Amino acid sequence: MSCLRISLSLLLAACFFSSSAQQAPPAAPPPMLQIYRDPVKPSKMAEYSRIESEAAQACARASTWPYLAIQSITGPQEVWFISGFDSYAAMERSAEPFARNALLSAELNRLLEAKANLVAEPRAVYAHYRDDLSSNTGLVQPRTRFFTVTLVTVRPGHEREFEDIHRTLKSVRQRAGTLDNRAIYQVVSGMPRNIYLIFSAHRSLQNAGVALDPAVDDYSTDVDDSTRNRLDDFTRFSVQSSETWLFSVSPAMSNPAGEWIVDDPEFWRASPSLQRQAAPKKPAENLPR
Numbered sequence: 001m002s003c004l005r006i007s008l009s010l011l012l013a014a015c016f017f018s019s020s021a022q023q024a025p026p027a028a029p030p031p032m033l034q035i036y037r038d039p040v041k042p043s044k045m046a047e048y049s050r051i052e053s054e055a056a057q058a059c060a061r062a063s064t065w066p067y068l069a070i071q072s073i074t075g076p077q078e079v080w081f082i083s084g085f086d087s088y089a090a091m092e093r094s095a096e097p098f099a100r101n102a103l104l105s106a107e108l109n110r111l112l113e114a115k116a117n118l119v120a121e122p123r124a125v126y127a128h129y130r131d132d133l134s135s136n137t138g139l140v141q142p143r144t145r146f147f148t149v150t151l152v153t154v155r156p157g158h159e160r161e162f163e164d165i166h167r168t169l170k171s172v173r174q175r176a177g178t179l180d181n182r183a184i185y186q187v188v189s190g191m192p193r194n195i196y197l198i199f200s201a202h203r204s205l206q207n208a209g210v211a212l213d214p215a216v217d218d219y220s221t222d223v224d225d226s227t228r229n230r231l232d233d234f235t236r237f238s239v240q241s242s243e244t245w246l247f248s249v250s251p252a253m254s255n256p257a258g259e260w261i262v263d264d265p266e267f268w269r270a271s272p273s274l275q276r277q278a279a280p281k282k283p284a285e286n287l288p289r
Helices: 003-011 045-061 088-093 096-100 102-114 159-176 205-212 225-238 259-263 272-278
Strands: 032-039 068-072 078-085 123-129 146-154 182-189 195-202 239-249
Touching: 032 088, 045 068, 045 102, 045 272, 078 088, 096 102, 146 159, 146 205, 159 182, 159 225, 195 205, 205 239, 225 239
Parallel strands: none
Antiparallel strands: 032 078, 032 123, 068 078, 068 239, 123 182, 146 195, 146 239, 182 195
8 A cells, every 4th residue: 555545544634734733714715625534433432543543642742733523413423634725736735744753654544443343434525615605704713623524415406505505605704794604615526526524613512502503503693684585595496405414523533733632731631742742752863763
């Protein structure tokens, strides 16, 4: 198995966060997402989590770049490893550290084999950020602990109506100055291209629960009656199906860095990256070369 395949399947590394210790506004969502979906078999989550935690520890020891793991609470039992890139060239370069580190590659190969019987059919998904539809507030916001992810399947040929819904909603909320935390991506590979992924970050389960409330739609309180009727028509014409999943961020299976940890150090205490930073360092002469 090539090092590129390892980096795609176990690590999915990405620079979501700056390494600066100073708090800064959330960066704009990355132009491209690579999402590796691991469907975990029933009763196998504990063993799976242990193996992926070992993988995160290996990444921390090798000082690789950060990556994010989220675990489903509703819907199918899956773990998603999320990476952000500026371009396909940057995605290709992400495999280089693993090609140069034989010990890391061997360790991750071992862990990949160990988890082979714990998952069903994994899938790599690529998606492009839709700046024209999104709120532009950042994919991962300060103190994020949960995500809701809505998978919307749009009827072929009706993409324009669906996109007009979110352009209108973005414009209305910007003018009103109301909260809007949507980051919308359109799938380009790994799933049908007429699927859109709507990510929303949440600080608490209670906040996420509001987003799951069937009595609350995307725009009922934001627009006038005429606009609401038009958007309702667009929804009926364009949306074939829509399903929202609730995810929790997994510190133990992630390798975070930078302001994300600074924003919420207690939450990230279990992450291998933070544990490594807190551990006493060996004298320089004893460090491996």
